Amino acid sequence: MGNEPSTGNDKDSLLERKDELSTLNVLVMGRSGAGKSTFINICFNLARNLEFTDKRLFGIPAKFLDGNGELINFDCNIPEYEQNIVEVVKEVGSSYTQFVSSYKIKINGSTINLIDTPGFGDTRGPAQDKKKCQADHRRGQQKNSDSRHSLGT
16 A cells, blocks of 8 residues: 555655646737736736835836826836837737747746737737737747647636
């Protein structure tokens, strides 16, 4: 009885897998406007244990309307992501993410690569969705991305 194989549910099993889980690749997918980029920006702030009143970090530029209906712009303020190609849109509600980009977050000795993707149902119509899918497919073939660990919607 004492030498039975691990079921994968015990502490020893998790410790054995620690090296295997040191890097996680999470592909963030969903409809345009669902909040994929906002989710990634929230993760930057949570990973640094920022409080609600602290200055926010933005790895991806964002636009929000304040209580008076005024547009507030937040530029990328994390230097390592300033070089990412992000198309700036003029209005809230327009499709924002146009290219797949990866954002690295380090937490407790592990690395999480959050992969931001353009949304489905682009506000510019189905032809734009088709263009993005073709471009993403080409990029995926070039990078040979077989190591995704999770899908988020």
